[in-house]
Amino acid sequence: MRLVLDTHVVVSAMLWGGRPRLLLDAARARRVRLFTSTLLLAELEETLRYPKFRPKIDAARVPVEQLAALYAGLTTVVRPAPIEPVILADPDDDAVLACALAARARWIVSGDSHLLHLGAWRGIGVLSVTKALAGLAEPPGQGRGLP
Numbered sequence: 090m091r092l093v094l095d096t097h098v099v100v101s102a103m104l105w106g107g108r109p110r111l112l113l114d115a116a117r118a119r120r121v122r123l124f125t126s127t128l129l130l131a132e133l134e135e136t137l138r139y140p141k142f143r144p145k146i147d148a149a150r151v152p153v154e155q156l157a158a159l160y161a162g163l164t165t166v167v168r169p170a171p172i173e174p175v176i177l178a179d180p181d182d183d184a185v186l187a188c189a190l191a192a193r194a195r196w197i198v199s200g201d202s203h204l205l206h207l208g209a210w211r212g213i214g215v216l217s218v219t220k221a222l223a224g225l226a227e228p229p230g231q232g233r234g235l236p
Contacts, residue, residue: 090121090225093189095182095199096132098218103137103156104145108218112198115225116163123164124192128184130166133157167191175210176203189213196221 094102094112102109115121125133134157137146146153169187176182182203189197189210196214198221199205207215216224 090196091124091192091194092121092221093124093129093185093192093194093197095185095197095201095204096129096136097200098198099133099160100136100142101200101218103160104142104149108222111222112218113160113163120225124167124188124194125161125164126167126169126184126188126191128169129188130157130161132181132184133160165192175207179203186210186213196224 092112094109098109098112101107102113112121112123116123134153136142137153137156146156149156151159167188169184169191172183172187172190174180174183175186179201182201185197185199185201185204188194190213194213196216197204197210198216198218200217204215205217209215
């Protein structure tokens with residue numbers, strides 16, 4: 090299954106673990122394929138540099154560049170084509186949509202209300218971490234699963 094994780098899901102997974110980390114674990118176990126773009130990787134590195142994350146980064150003793158590289162190693166980087174603006178309230182979210190379109194992703198996994206409000210876009214489901222994990226847990230061939 091092809092997924093695009095928004096930056097905040099990745100940050101949560103890397104710094105706090107919990108349910109978001111299960112998505113990274115699924116990628117490591119090759120149960121899902123994660124996709125990203127150079128723009129989303131740059132956003133990840135920039136976000137990890139926010140002062141509010143400094144204590145977690147320092148405690149991990151892993152440089153921001155290495156954290157971003159570790160995530161990049163779990164993903165396939167795609168080159169999205171420009172798309173028409175979709176999320177006018179937060180145009181940066183359009184980068185996630187463009188990446189998912191280029192990746193032919195089944196789902197975008199996000200906690201962002203602008204993205205979640207879409208529900209789906211061009212046949213790509215937009216799900217919370219909880220709903221994505223529930224969909225991944227469903228045995229193959231059992232029902233139709235989540236969008």
